[in-house]
Amino acid sequence: MIRFDNVVKKLGGRAVLDGVTFSAPRGGVTAIVGPSGTGKSVTLKHIVGLLTPTSGTVEVDGVDVGAASGAELAAVRARTGYLFQGGALLGWLTVAENVELPLRECTRLGDGEISGRVEAALAAVELSDAADKFPAEISGGMVKRAGLARAIVRKSDIILYDEPTSGLDPVTALTINALVKRLNSRFGITSVVVTHDLQQALLFADRIVMLKGGKVAAQGTPLEFISSESRDVKDFLEAQLVAPGPEGLAAIKNSAAAARFEAERNRNT
Amino acid sequence: MTLTREPMFDDEPRGRLDSIGRRAAAFAAGVGRCASVTARSLASMPACALSGRRRRAFAQQLYATGVKSLPVITVVGFFTGMILGLQVGLALARFNQENLLGAAVMITLMREMAPFVTGLCLSACVGSAMAAELGTMTVNDEIAALEIMSVPPVKYLAAPRICSLAVMAPLLSFYACVLGVVGGGFVGAMQLNVDFRQYISSAIAMAEVKDLAVGLLKAALFGVIIGGVSCHQGFSAELGALGVGRAVQKSVIVSFLLILVAGYMVTRLAY
Numbered sequence: 264m265i266r267f268d269n270v271v272k273k274l275g276g277r278a279v280l281d282g283v284t285f286s287a288p289r290g291g292v293t294a295i296v297g298p299s300g301t302g303k304s305v306t307l308k309h310i311v312g313l314l315t316p317t318s319g320t321v322e323v324d325g326v327d328v329g330a331a332s333g334a335e336l337a338a339v340r341a342r343t344g345y346l347f348q349g350g351a352l353l354g355w356l357t358v359a360e361n362v363e364l365p366l367r368e369c370t371r372l373g374d375g376e377i378s379g380r381v382e383a384a385l386a387a388v389e390l391s392d393a394a395d396k397f398p399a400e401i402s403g404g405m406v407k408r409a410g411l412a413r414a415i416v417r418k419s420d421i422i423l424y425d426e427p428t429s430g431l432d433p434v435t436a437l438t439i440n441a442l443v444k445r446l447n448s449r450f451g452i453t454s455v456v457v458t459h460d461l462q463q464a465l466l467f468a469d470r471i472v473m474l475k476g477g478k479v480a481a482q483g484t485p486l487e488f489i490s491s492e493s494r495d496v497k498d499f500l501e502a503q504l505v506a507p508g509p510e511g512l513a514a515i516k517n518s519a520a521a522a523r524f525e526a527e528r529n530r531n532t
Numbered sequence: 533m534t535l536t537r538e539p540m541f542d543d544e545p546r547g548r549l550d551s552i553g554r555r556a557a558a559f560a561a562g563v564g565r566c567a568s569v570t571a572r573s574l575a576s577m578p579a580c581a582l583s584g585r586r587r588r589a590f591a592q593q594l595y596a597t598g599v600k601s602l603p604v605i606t607v608v609g610f611f612t613g614m615i616l617g618l619q620v621g622l623a624l625a626r627f628n629q630e631n632l633l634g635a636a637v638m639i640t641l642m643r644e645m646a647p648f649v650t651g652l653c654l655s656a657c658v659g660s661a662m663a664a665e666l667g668t669m670t671v672n673d674e675i676a677a678l679e680i681m682s683v684p685p686v687k688y689l690a691a692p693r694i695c696s697l698a699v700m701a702p703l704l705s706f707y708a709c710v711l712g713v714v715g716g717g718f719v720g721a722m723q724l725n726v727d728f729r730q731y732i733s734s735a736i737a738m739a740e741v742k743d744l745a746v747g748l749l750k751a752a753l754f755g756v757i758i759g760g761v762s763c764h765q766g767f768s769a770e771l772g773a774l775g776v777g778r779a780v781q782k783s784v785i786v787s788f789l790l791i792l793v794a795g796y797m798v799t800r801l802a803y
């Protein structure tokens with residue numbers, strides 16, 4: 264169980280997280296959604312102690328991560344897989360070497376076992392063909408998937424995903440979401456998924472937490488979420504669940520921000 | 533100790549005094565971290581040389597350090613010797629003591645100039661590249677990723693770099709010294725009519741083991757300083773490409789200053 268209790272995080276003189284309280288149940292998939300720049304990545308980094316709260320507490324299975332000793336923190340990290348938003352692959356290692364790094368450096372597995380696990384992880388993210396390429400030689404979406412393979416290759420019981428499907432085509436995105444769900448249901452892995460894709464979150468998550476302006480705007484099961492009366496949730500839902508056809512086009516046409524931009528442009532010319 | 537950093541203070545300073553105090557605290561913390569990174573890297577030097585996987589990274593760094601800086605050090609070493617030869621030669625010529633030219637050039641180079649110019653070149657060619665590389669990794673969350681995978685970044689990244697500089701700097705300094713002596717002799721022969729063979733024998737006659745030892749020790753110390761400062765600056769890079777640029781700039785400036793100060797200290801202690 265991951266629990267945030269009234270977490271405030273100030274960065275650069277501004278409260279990026281401003282009293283965030285939620286919990287991610289053990290063995291469940293929790294989706295964190297919300298507009299860009301609201302502190303979703305910052306939230307995720309708190310779980311493994313990459314950032315520590317200015318006030319409030321972050322607990323992982325009873326360990327207060329912000330105040331944990333080096334050994335306690337190392338223990339939490341050792342059982343956590345983390346997909347960074349940018350992939351964070353090491354540039355001088357091939358995709359396969361990147362994925363095997365956590366196994367090589369801190370387990371005593373034999374070569375056969377390691378390569379077996381690496382192949383399985385790469386196959387799961389559909390990257391078997393790119394195993395010998397370097398990160399600079401593959402596309403952004405592929406880097407992301409390689410990072411995902413690296414995050415799942417260890418037998419972790421917590422996996423944190425920072426936008427696993429951003430930059431992927433819808434079909435691959437579905438595969439990845441299914442993988443997240445499958446890892447969770449088959450191995451009971453506690454998963455926290457930061458995503459922009461509300462539709463997928465509604466399908467795959469057990470719990471959805473919506474952040475806005477550093478606060479939790481809404482949280483609950485997908486059903487509770489979709490029937491929420493909160494204006495923020497409704498906006499977010501409507502923006503993503505725009506119906507195709509004339510109605511959808513009208514929605515795009517009537518977007519307030521686009522209208523303001525157009526007006527501004529007309530004024531300047 | 534974890535490396536992944538966040539700003540020490542998360543609000544605006546309350547006035548002038550507070551801001552000065554904060555800077556002092558940040559400076560002290562930086563010095564401490566830099567020393568800690570350096571010490572832990574040196575402590576894992578045996579592991580670098582012995583364990584199979586680390587040895588590969590170490591060998592790569594040795595190669596990168598040596599090869600990247602070799603052309604520059606060749607030119608700089610040769611010209612330093614030529615400048616020394618010319619200046620000293622002109623002064624000696626006034627007293628008709630040109631036969632001492634070899635000894636003078638040799639001693640200056642061995643004790644002082646070779647380690648010094650090698651240090652500056654290494655800082656500019658190798659240290660800056662290290663700071664840029666590690667800084668980019670910091671900004672891209674790669675260092676954080678290593679920490680989460682329980683791969684200690686200091687052992688994995690800093691140790692091979694700092695140790696390779698500690699090993700390569702004395703070798704390159706020796707190389708610069710040899711080239712400098714040749715350069716001095718070249719100028720002596722071309723401009724001051726000093727016989728090259730006599731120049732060399734005067735140089736070798738005056739060279740003492742102690743001078744060589746002090747020079748090499750100095751170079752090794754410079755290597756450690758450059759490695760430690762550059763790795764520390766890289767790990768401390770702040771957000772964005774701008775942060776990487778600043779880390780590179782700082783690594784070069786701080787290395788230069790420390791090389792000067794440490795060079796003086798060693799000379800002071802040794803002579």
Ligand SMILES: Nc1ncnc2c1ncn2[C@@H]1O[C@H](COP(=O)(O)OP(=O)(O)OP(=O)(O)O)[C@@H](O)[C@H]1O
Pocket residue numbers: 274275279298299300301302303304305306348538771
């Ligand atoms: N180390 C830092 N120093 C200063 N400000 C930071 C730092 N890290 C994040 N921020 C700020 O915190 C805010 C939230 O950042 P975060 O990366 O969590 O957003 P996000 O919700 O993940 O957005 P996105 O969906 O675009 O990834 C941003 O405004 C960012 O500028």
Ligand SMILES: [Mg+2]
Pocket residue numbers: 303304305348425
């Ligand atoms: Mg983010």
